[in-house]
Structure formats: C-alpha cells, structure tokens
Amino acid sequence: MPHPAPFRRPAAVLALAAGLAVTQVPWSSPAAASDGTVKSVSGTAHILRGAERIPAQAGMPVQASDLIETGADGKLGITFKDNTRMSFGPNSRFALEEYAFDPKEQNLSLTGKIAYGTMSFVSGQIGKLAPDKVKLDTPMGSIGLRGTKILVKVPKGS
Amino acid sequence: MTAIKTLRTLAVVLAVATLGACAQKGVIVLMPDDDGTVGRAVVTNQGGSVVLDQAREATELTTASAAPQAPKVLDEGSVDKDFKDALAALPVKPYSFVLHFKSGTTALTDESRKRLPEILATVERWVLPDVAVVGHSDRSGSSKWNYTLSLRRAQRVRDLIVEIGVPPDFIEVTSHGENNPVVPTADGVAEPRNRRVEVTVR
Numbered sequence: 001m002p003h004p005a006p007f008r009r010p011a012a013v014l015a016l017a018a019g020l021a022v023t024q025v026p027w028s029s030p031a032a033a034s035d036g037t038v039k040s041v042s043g044t045a046h047i048l049r050g051a052e053r054i055p056a057q058a059g060m061p062v063q064a065s066d067l068i069e070t071g072a073d074g075k076l077g078i079t080f081k082d083n084t085r086m087s088f089g090p091n092s093r094f095a096l097e098e099y100a101f102d103p104k105e106q107n108l109s110l111t112g113k114i115a116y117g118t119m120s121f122v123s124g125q126i127g128k129l130a131p132d133k134v135k136l137d138t139p140m141g142s143i144g145l146r147g148t149k150i151l152v153k154v155p156k157g158s
Numbered sequence: 159m160t161a162i163k164t165l166r167t168l169a170v171v172l173a174v175a176t177l178g179a180c181a182q183k184g185v186i187v188l189m190p191d192d193d194g195t196v197g198r199a200v201v202t203n204q205g206g207s208v209v210l211d212q213a214r215e216a217t218e219l220t221t222a223s224a225a226p227q228a229p230k231v232l233d234e235g236s237v238d239k240d241f242k243d244a245l246a247a248l249p250v251k252p253y254s255f256v257l258h259f260k261s262g263t264t265a266l267t268d269e270s271r272k273r274l275p276e277i278l279a280t281v282e283r284w285v286l287p288d289v290a291v292v293g294h295s296d297r298s299g300s301s302k303w304n305y306t307l308s309l310r311r312a313q314r315v316r317d318l319i320v321e322i323g324v325p326p327d328f329i330e331v332t333s334h335g336e337n338n339p340v341v342p343t344a345d346g347v348a349e350p351r352n353r354r355v356e357v358t359v360r
Contacts, residue, residue, distance in 0.1 A: 039249035039286055059286050075247035079360045081290060081330070083252045089243035103334040104305060118244040122191075122251075129338060140184045140219035141203030141226055148197025149189040151241045155182035158221075 034061030035099040036080035043090070044071030064099040068092070070117065083124035084110060091156065092117020101126055113137035116156040122149045184219035186226075187237055188212070192251055201226045252360030253280055256340075257315060259353065264307075264314040274318055280359045281324050288360050289324060291316045293333035296352040297345045305335035308355070315355045 038047075038060040045056040048067035054060070062068070062078050070076055070092045077087035082101040088094060093115040100109045108130040114137070127134045127147045136143040138154045188210035190196050199210045201217050205225030208217050214237055217226040238245075255277055257270040281287045293308030309331075316331045339352040 037286070037288055040247050042247070075243050077247040077249040079249045079252065079288075081288075081360075083358065083360060085249050085251070087244050087247035087249070089241065089247070092244075103337040104332075106337060118241055120189075120241060120244045120248050122248065123197075125338065138184055138186075138219065140222050141186075141201055143186060144200040144202070146198040147191075148199060149191050150199055151185075151187040151189060151237065151244065153185040153240050155184060158182070158184060 034063055036062040036078045038062060038076060039079050040077035042075045043073030045069065045074040045076040062096065064096055066096050068094045068096070080124060082126045084126060085122040085124070087120050089118035092119060094119060103129060109133040111135045114152055114154050115139065116154045116158070118153045120151050123147050185216055185240060186219070187214060187216040187232060189214065252358050255357045257355045257357065259311055264311050274322060277319055277357050278322050278324055281328070284359050287328055289329045290358045290360065291329055291331045292356050294338055294352060294354050294356065295336055296339070296347065296349040297336045297343055298348040301336050305333050308335060309333035312355050315357060
C-alpha cells in the first residue's frame with residue numbers, strides 16, 4: 001500500500017538518488033533504535049562521530065559521544081527517545097557526552113557540553129524520572145535542571 | 159616597512175578583537191514550558207551558584223571562576239535577539255496517546271480501541287515520524303510479570319496500528335514495567351492509571 005508523502009524518509013530517498021546502496025548510509029537503520037534523531041536542519045551542520053565528519057540531514061540518528069557542529073548559516077534540532085528536545089543556532093558546537101534511557105533497568109542519564117554557540121533545551125522523561133541525571137555544561141559553569149526549558153549562549157573563545 | 163606596519167596594525171586589530179571576544183558573556187535563560195509552567199534551573203561554577211525559577215529569568219557568566227551574576231528577568235525581545243535561530247530549529251513537541259486494557263488481558267478497552275485511527279492520522283501528518291509504543295504497569299504483582307504483561311500489551315498495540323497502516327519500520331516497542339508510572343505509588347499498590355500503553359509520535 002503506498003504511503004502519503006510525509007512517510008518517506010529523506011535519508012533513504014537521497015541515498016537512492018545519489019546511487020548509493022541504502023545499506024551504506026550510516027543512518028539507514030530505523031531511527032527509532034537510536035538515542036535521538038535529527039528532526040530539523042538548515043544551512044551547514046555536521047555530526048562528528050569518531051573520526052567521521054558527517055553532513056547532518058533530517059532523519060539521521062544521534063547517539064552518545066557525538067559532537068554536533070553548526071556553521072555560520074547552520075541550525076539543527078534533535079528529538080531524543082525520552083522526548084528530550086534540543087536545538088542549536090549558527091556557529092555552535094555541542095558534545096553529547098552521555099545518553100541512557102532505559103527505565104526498566106533504571107539506567108537514565110543525559111549530559112552534554114556546549115563549547116560555544118546557542119542552544120535551546122526542553123527536558124523529557126529522563127528529566128522527569130531522574131532530574132539529577134540531567135546536566136548541561138558550559139566552559140563557564142554547569143546547569144542542573146528540574147524538568148524545564150532552558151536557553152544557553154556561550155561566546156566563542158570562552 | 160609597509161609590510162611591517164601592516165603586520166603591526168593587524169596585531170593590534172587581532173588583540174582588540176580577542177579582548178572583545180573575552181568580554182562577551184555567557185547567558186542562561188529559564189523559559190516557561192509549553193504548558194506555561196515554570197521549572198527550575200541551578201547554575202553553578204567555582205565562584206558560586208544561582209537559582210532560576212521565573213519565566214525568562216536569566217544569569218550571565220563571565221568566567222568559570224567568577225560567580226554567575228544575580229538573576230534578572232529578560233524581556234521577550236532580548237531573548238529573541240540571542241535565541242531566535244536556536245528556537246526556530248526546535249523540533250515539534252512529541253504527541254502521546256495513552257491506551258488502557260481490559261483487566262489482566264491484552265485487549266484494549268473499547269474507548270482506547272476507538273483512538274487507534276487518531277494515531278494513524280497523527281503519524282501521517284508528522285514530518286519524519288518515529289513511533290514509540292511503550293508498555294507500563296502498576297506495582298501490584300511481581301515486577302517480572304508486570305514487565306512481561308506490559309510488553310505483550312505494547313506488542314499487541316504495535317500489531318493493531320500496523321494493521322491499520324502505520325509503517326512497521328517507524329515503530330519501536332519497549333516496556334518500562336513498573337518504573338515509569340503516571341502516579342507514583344508504594345510497591346504492591348494496584349493503580350489502574352499506571353496500567354497503560356503509551357504511543358508517542360515524535
């Protein structure tokens with residue numbers, strides 16, 4: 001049965017258009033299995049994973065240890081599987097240090113550090129179930145959160 | 159000579175630019191949640207700590223050793239100036255459906271069954287949908303049994319929404335057992351509101 005247009009995953013469509021086998025695309029596995037998914041992106045933005053520097057695209061998975069980087073015209077938004085949402089304005093760099101959402105095993109944590117740039121953060125179920133396990137760091141201080149929405153700006157070079 | 163002068167000028171310009179960058183401050187702003195409630199944030203560094211607990215209350219940071227500045231409430235315009243782009247990129251808030259079952263079974267109540275088409279409609283209009291189907295139980299009975307029953311219920315819901323047209327690739331089925339209640343209770347307490355499957359489109 002054909003599905004309406006919004007069902008299509010751009011990653012797979014783009015991969016096919018580029019003549020790549022879908023299995024070669026690093027995010028071809030269902031995004032549902034990853035920690036988070038890039039939901040919005042515009043301008044220049046990259047995910048740095050190990051030695052790889054992957055141009056960010058909507059639908060890409062995001063996982064613990066990833067670095068997120070936006071260029072002068074870049075913006076990017078991520079929704080995590082516990083419903084935490086975060087987004088970045090231009091010229092930003094953020095390290096997702098830890099992410100765990102496994103309530104059954106009571107294994108919950110979300111920590112990250114913004115090196116520079118601007119971000120917005122809306123806490124999700126990890127923030128509800130284990131607020132002490134949610135921490136955002138900046139070079140000038142850290143932020144502890146109680147289930148909330150927060151904006152952070154860090155100047156470059158601080 | 160000219161080259162040296164140019165280099166000197168460049169050095170001065172760079173020094174000024176660097177000073178300018180150092181003088182810039184970090185800003186942390188607490189925003190009201192989508193439902194209007196205001197949470198709480200604590201900003202801490204080597205110099206001390208401040209609490210933010212009002213809408214658009216903000217603190218500025220200069221270095222890791224200088225205490226965060228006394229909080230003040232910002233107007234919407236100044237929040238927008240710094241954060242317009244970041245806020246524009248924030249993904250849509252995930253949408254959840256809470257489904258209930260006939261006691262001790264994997265059969266949905268009639269009321270919950272009627273909501274399944276709404277789930278499909280939401281997935282259809284969502285850009286890049288991920289669908290989480292998560293089983294939850296209360297704390298009466300053993301935690302192992304509660305985990306198993308709530309997982310079976312979640313699998314049943316998955317099958318039902320796939321039947322009406324939700325693409326299976328988008329769906330992740332899990333169970334949180336007793337550990338993610340709507341209403342926290344002591345162990346052994348029966349609480350029908352906690353026995354549920356939540357379908358979240360995000």
